[in-house]
Amino acid sequence: ALQPNGCPVSARAAAFDPFGGSYQVDPAASLRWSRDEEPVFYSPEIGYWVVTRYEDVKAVFRDNILFSPSIALEKITPVSDEATATLAKYDYAMARTLVNEDEPAHMPRRRVLMDPFTPKELVHHEPMVRRLTREYVDRFVDTGRVDLVDEMLWEVPLTVALHFLGVPEEDMDTMREYSIAHTVNTWGRPAPEEQVAVAEAVGKFWQYAGQVLEKMRQDPSGHGWMPYGIRVQQEQPEVVTDSYLHSMMMAGIVAAHETTANASANAFRLLLENRSVWEELCADPGLISGAVEECLRHSGSVAAWRRLVTADTTIGGVDIPAGSKLLIATSSANRDDRHFEGADDFDIRRENASDHLTFGFGGHQCLGKNLARMEMQIFLEELTTRLPHLELVPDQEFTYLPNTSFRGPDHVWVHWDPAENPERRDP
Template identity: 50%
Template sequence: MTTSPELTTPTGCPVSTLAAAFDPFESAYQAHPGKSMAAARKAEPVFYSPVLDYWVVTRYDDIKEIFKDTDTFSASITLDQITPSTDETIAILVQHGFNPGLALVNEDGPSHRERRMAHQDPFKGREVEALVPRIREIVNGYIDAFVKKGRADLMADLFQEAPITIALIFMGIPDEDIAACRQFTLDQTVFMYGRPSPEEQKQVASNLGRYWEFSGGLVEKIRQASEGPGWLPHLIRESERKPGLFGDNELQTTALAGLVAAHETTTNASGNAMRALLENPRTWERVCADPELIPKAAEESLRYDGSVAAWRRLAVKETTVGGVTIPKDARVMMITSSANHDEAVFEDPERFDIDRPNPNRHMTFGFGAHACMGATLARQEMRIFIEELARRLPHLRLVGEQRITYLPNTSFRGPQHLLVEWDPQLNPVPADRP
């Protein structure tokens, strides 16, 4: 292993050439984070990145152990910005009274367990299943708008639209307020996990602040009619049952988290899934011919090209990961996309294989105490997207020669655009033909 003699880790060891060169904002990681970490998994599965000032972990078993060991690894930095906010950005947030409470994703200990239990009921399978007719109606409404045109951008025309509406319904936002909620652009990916310019930071902060002010009134409105279905009404009832469990800022944080999660998980996961399917035409043909294969296709896409590339933790005491000493207070980045391509767990991991026996072992939704609560809803949405596109546009194909790009960031990935085309005269549903 060659080293960069001028660079050392916080423990005083020389930084290897591989570690010094790692930059998640560069093209190799952005194009395919799991594949780009193959050399690290083999030669240096745990290393210190001077670019990020994080210890980077790449192997499946090591990442799983970190998720499990909540006494050693705190989730408190999960929502910390990779690039700290400028003073101007902070001033904008303060001006709007932006004061989010803890979200489950960055909370530890007994309070996390208690509050997570209080959140769970709306995420259970039967509750999500009850939403299926509404989800299908929404998805088909967006497909209606382009099905006769012969060309679409699946990201802009479908995947960036439907999940937001579905998330608002899931949260229990009254129908008459959905349009008002949708006006807020809350794309936090680069803001939180990338290298935004000062101007980009200020724009996102302004949108966040305006939504924060709006959501305060929304929470109060829902409180007045909290017997209805949905995530927020449920939490309001729980807070009344057990005072102090959730304050208003935690409820507003939930309203924010629901919108952000819809974009950073479901939107991106659906785009990644359709890209993988259309890049493998024989697999797409099989899925169109046999819809029973769709759950397997969705699960394999979550492994092959998941929407969550990395999670972060803080070491609260000195420890060892993969034989490497991690000092107290060190920041750790777990490349879950790398875990999903670990050859020790997944045979021939670079192959998109919907017949794979173990795709559900992927780490895209995390693991253990902080595993994604919305995974059931995300899977259901992905399946419905694929079902309806397969039913109405089985002759769909990627537009040739397009360059598929991703927002440069460490943690979330999905195509910015996904251009597709088809002959609308061949649409199998007669009403879908021009």
């Protein structure tokens, strides 16, 4: 609808800024006006149509032909010529993998590559996740004060991802270092003078990933998604190509790492802010799996995802032309009262919590969702058992990296009295 002055963009749509202010603090709350009054609006600031109601977001996910995922990982900051030249020097050739790949290529690959994500396969990784979690908690359990993100929630999901992929132990430290640079390259807003340094690191990551892949090829019999992919390639080389495997290794780390680290940081913040719920989990670990799901709904780590409109269509009654870009606000959909009763309330017994769209929906829905859930479950089991008296350090300000899609606090400071640790009182 046109505004009284004839402008097609409403004042609130014009003011929408996903890189600042209220969207970073609480994306769902900052889009409440849209859910109520203008559920599909054009944002001149980013050049995207923003979709905010549950039914509309789900409908977009459901049709991945009309709404192509090809732009899902498009760089937010365009790369300088110099950075492009730097990447070329390393033969950087990152291809689309699963998440941003169109049909008909996507589904056959998804089908042949999904077995390692099934619950029966994930069971093999559980002891590794638990061991890593315990090791990290051992390091700080007697200190009395820690930033959970820096000391645990950032590194454990990265290391779990490397194990899941089947990266040999001796290569893990190098891969860890390079992958962090890659994240900045895709999602951050590096200043022009930083871009070349970032490109250097990404180029090195690409080459190193290639070397690790060659090493795995010598003996692809082991556990892990990459050795599995190598075995699939031997039978179906046209479905899983060399360049695909190479890209998959880098894309896999990125998909698995920050999403899970942020989701876990959001969960600890939310649970510790709702102290009585935290105490319920300490008393009854049977409640943890419901709590994980509700945390993913209420404060998920993917705030919005992207799709490209491939033919003229309508969404929520609004005409959208072919070629339009969509920002589908999963964080807003997850707090839509039309689907979730009292959607802003945090309720770990909510029956339809798992309807949330934090993992997407349909043909591209997150393959790693059960690995992520397992990690969050184990983090909560270990910390509610070993540090039930943990508290948020009061009056800390939570900060977030400005971006449209990935959301989690940079730091979550907690403190406790180590003399009160259950393992000291009751060894």
